Amino acid sequence: MSAETSASSGNRIDVMGGRRRYGPVAALILLILMLDDPTAFLARIELWRGTTDAAMARQAHRSHQPDPERQ
Numbered sequence: 867m868s869a870e871t872s873a874s875s876g877n878r879i880d881v882m883g884g885r886r887r888y889g890p891v892a893a894l895i896l897l898i899l900m901l902d903d904p905t906a907f908l909a910r911i912e913l914w915r916g917t918t919d920a921a922m923a924r925q926a927h928r929s930h931q932p933d934p935e936r937q
């Protein structure tokens with residue numbers, strides 16, 4: 867099953883090459899957190915996305931750097 871199919875199923879998320887299945891309990895917990903304080907919840911999501919985006923950018927930058935041992 868591809869990552870795209872996994873994402874569209876709504877209850878599977880690829881994590882470091884493996885798959886974790888999040889059921890209705892996790893969805894209920896996320897819903898409670900969101901309803902409790904929507905602004906803080908969205909801020910946490912944006913913070914998490916920002917850190918993952920930054921990590922992905924660092925990894926992409928490293929992959930384009932020449933390896934000093936090969937020179």
